[in-house]
Amino acid sequence: xxESQSKxxxxxxxxxxxxxxxxxxxxxxxxxxxQIGAGVGNFIEWYDIGVYGYLAVLMxxxxxxxxxxxxxxxxxxxxxxVSFVVRxxxxxxxxxLGDRIGRRKVMLFTILLMAAATxxxxxxxxxGQVGLWVIIPLYLLKMLQxxxxxxxxSGAATYIAEFSPDGRRAFMTSLLNVGSQLGFAAGAxxxxxxxxxxxxxxxxxxxxxxxxxxxxLLALPxxxxxxxxxxxxxxxxxFEVASEVPLDHDPDSIFVRHSLPRVIKxxxxxxxxxxxxxxxxxxxxxxxxxxxxxxxxxxxxxxxSHTALAAVVILAVQAAMxxxxxxxxxxxxxxxxxxxxxxxxxxxxxxxxxLMQTGTIGSLYLALFLVSVPSSAFLALTACVMxxxxxxxxxxxxxxxxxxxxxSIFGGTTPLISxxxxxxxxxxxxxxxxxxxxxxxALLALCKMRETAGRPLLGSFPVVASNxxxxxxxxxxxxxxxxxxxxxxxxxxx
Numbered sequence: 001x002x003e004s005q006s007k008x009x010x011x012x013x014x015x016x017x018x019x020x021x022x023x024x025x026x027x028x029x030x031x032x033x034x035q036i037g038a039g040v041g042n043f044i045e046w047y048d049i050g051v052y053g054y055l056a057v058l059m060x061x062x063x064x065x066x067x068x069x070x071x072x073x074x075x076x077x078x079x080x081x082v083s084f085v086v087r088x089x090x091x092x093x094x095x096x097l098g099d100r101i102g103r104r105k106v107m108l109f110t111i112l113l114m115a116a117a118t119x120x121x122x123x124x125x126x127x128g129q130v131g132l133w134v135i136i137p138l139y140l141l142k143m144l145q146x147x148x149x150x151x152x153x154s155g156a157a158t159y160i161a162e163f164s165p166d167g168r169r170a171f172m173t174s175l176l177n178v179g180s181q182l183g184f185a186a187g188a189x190x191x192x193x194x195x196x197x198x199x200x201x202x203x204x205x206x207x208x209x210x211x212x213x214x215x216x217l218l219a220l221p222x223x224x225x226x227x228x229x230x231x232x233x234x235x236x237x238x239f240e241v242a243s244e245v246p247l248d249h250d251p252d253s254i255f256v257r258h259s260l261p262r263v264i265k266x267x268x269x270x271x272x273x274x275x276x277x278x279x280x281x282x283x284x285x286x287x288x289x290x291x292x293x294x295x296x297x298x299x300x301x302x303x304x305s306h307t308a309l310a311a312v313v314i315l316a317v318q319a320a321m322x323x324x325x326x327x328x329x330x331x332x333x334x335x336x337x338x339x340x341x342x343x344x345x346x347x348x349x350x351x352x353x354x355l356m357q358t359g360t361i362g363s364l365y366l367a368l369f370l371v372s373v374p375s376s377a378f379l380a381l382t383a384c385v386m387x388x389x390x391x392x393x394x395x396x397x398x399x400x401x402x403x404x405x406x407x408s409i410f411g412g413t414t415p416l417i418s419x420x421x422x423x424x425x426x427x428x429x430x431x432x433x434x435x436x437x438x439x440x441x442a443l444l445a446l447c448k449m450r451e452t453a454g455r456p457l458l459g460s461f462p463v464v465a466s467n468x469x470x471x472x473x474x475x476x477x478x479x480x481x482x483x484x485x486x487x488x489x490x491x492x493x494x
Contacts (some may be wrong), residue, residue, distance in 0.1 A: 047219070090152065192312070
């Protein structure tokens with residue numbers, strides 16, 4: 001028996017036999033409903049990131065008029081980074097709340113706040129109208145977006161992971177990031193389409209004179225649709241079962257809903273491993289999605305319309321690659337796919353950035369594709385692995401603090417730090433080196449990560465596709481290495 005299993009036995013008492021009726025049978029209709037309802041929030045979150053990223057240079061003229069252009073661009077990119085400053089606060093507040101009152105209630109709140117903040121950005125006056133003070137409400141709205149996002153992704157990841165069959169969890173949860181990529185592509189596409197229509201009909205300054213508002217205002221109808229979908233969602237079955245478990249008297253039990261300080265104290269090794277993986281994931285993903293438009297336009301000289309169109313194509317390709325990597329992770333394990341992601345960044349990024357310097361359209365597409373491959377492998381695993389690190393009773397809290405801290409410190413600051421490094425060093429390759437450093441750290445963190453493919457979530461009963469699977473799993477529990485009954489809430493069985 002492993003040390004971790006021995007510790008769990010001390011916490012939960014003598015192990016109990018798993019019965020077929022203990023297993024949760026995944027309901028396909030509810031799972032699909034959950035995927036759509038949860039995924040729409042990620043779509044809107046990344047739609048806003050796509051719009052803000054591809055309008056960054058233009059918004060510099062809108063919100064920092066009269067300021068030096070180089071400093072104005074940094075101020076605009078700081079607006080992107082500042083939203084990530086409050087993400088951990090959102091995770092710290094909304095995560096424990098989601099563990100107490102349920103996943104779906106918190107997710108309904110986050111989508112309302114996110115859609116409202118994005119819409120209001122589209123209603124802000126320009127610096128030419130009211131002065132540079134307009135940066136303050138812009139930053140405040142970006143902070144509201146960040147707060148809501150702090151509970152959005154961690155809640156959606158937790159929610160879908162708890163609905164998914166154990167053997168297909170990576171694939172099912174990966175569809176969240178497929179929605180994210182499609183949302184970003186939609187944001188970039190709307191920017192490109194709005195630019196073409198506005199400039200063709202109203203002249204070259206049409207976007208500057210108000211056309212930039214349209215992509216942000218479209219968040220309102222998107223938000224209405226999202227709220228409608230989420231209001232009909234059922235609660236996570238794993239959460240409902242965990243809610244029925246009598247309170248364990250051992251304060252360290254995995255079946256206790258721990259406070260945030262207790263989660264940090266008990267699960268800090270899991271948090272550190274998760275943060276290392278998300279730091280590599282975030283720097284890779286945000287370089288491709290949020291910094292690349294600025295880099296290509298300011299450093300390579302490629303027009304914004306070309307970069308936006310390339311983003312739509314590459315992100316659509318990436319959306320197709322993500323579930324393929326996830327299927328591979330369900331088959332061969334999480335750690336092997338993480339190896340592909342980390343080593344891929346170490347091998348491909350410098351050649352990709354070198355290709356960009358040629359400035360041709362063909363090299364642009366090839367370079368972005370090279371960057372997107374390891375990023376896709378990371379994104380395929382984000383939701384499932386973060387959910388697999390923590391037990392059900394404290395999962396929303398654990399995922400919220402881990403994901404949001406790492407994304408805020410490392411992912412959200414990537415555009416700002418990368419641009420600052422380029423401006424201070426004058427070297428075209430420093431953004432690649434920045435991402436590669438975090439991939440190397442993630443590669444080392446994999447040594448401390450346990451393999452979780454095909455295993456039930458900690459603190460939950462196994463989730464299977466059919467009654468037959470439940471009978472087979474219960475019958476083979478003594479020889480199945482994936483089954484550890486000390487991690488199941490068997491105290492709920494009478």
